[in-house]
Amino acid sequence: MPRQKDILTTGEVAKICNVAPRTVSKWFDSGQLQGYRIPGSKDRRIPLSSLIKFMKAHNIPLDGLQSGQTRVLIVDDDSEIVEVLEKVLAEQANYEVHTAHSGFAAGIACEKARPHVMLLNMHLSDLKGEEILKFVKSNPDLQLTKVVAMSGKLTDGQAQHLLQNGFDGYLKKPFHVRQVVEAIEDAVSLVY
Structure with a gap:
């Protein structure tokens, strides 16, 4: 596991707290979150100790601090696909990967992991993708x-x-x- 940083950017804080970077900027600008600006720049930096204090004061779960990695939840009842994706995404792409094999398990995993991205099989045996x-x-x-x-059954029209x-x-x-x-990075870039 990579060594934890002592000073964080607003983007890193946003990922940890699972909010948009502009929300972190508002916290900083209002004085709720302590930090400093880079001289000659508008960039903000937040010391890890200030972030932890802020998170505790506002009851923000500290589990996001475990890693600044993108959290991915794979929901598929095909164990083979889940195992391959989990291994490759964790080892090669360095994502924090969680898995679920049913719609019900996906709900529980969402509550625990607070994923940035969910890869969802549309044809689970217990729940439809739209319900999840x-x-x-x-x-x-x-x-x-x-x-x-x-x-595996998507036409272009269905995809749209x-x-x-x-x-x-x-x-x-x-x-x-x-x-x-690429699909994970595209989805994450919609937020960050």
Whole structure:
């Protein structure tokens, strides 16, 4: 695990707290979050100790401090796909990866992991992808979670329909790992 930094950027603080960078800037500018500006620049820096104090005072879960990595939740009932994606995304892309094998387990995993991106199989045995999307989008704690649909049965028209109905991206199975990483990065860039 990489050594934790003592000084953080607003983008890093945003990832840790699972908020938008402009929210961190507002906290800083209002004096709620202590830090300093880089001389000759408008860039802000927040000492880790100030962030921890702020998070405790505002009951923000400290589990985001464990890593500034992008948190990815893979939801698929195909164990083989989950194992391969988990291994590759953790080792090669250095994401913090969590997994769930059902819609029910996905709900529990979302509450615990607060993922930045969810890779969601649209054809789970217990819940439809749309139901899980509705749960994520209606939960105030998961407002920044991006949901990428995965399916082997998607036509181009269906894929566009998913985007129009709230999904942040899609992957057609079978896919290459590079496509998965690009879909995650594209979804995360919608926020950060």
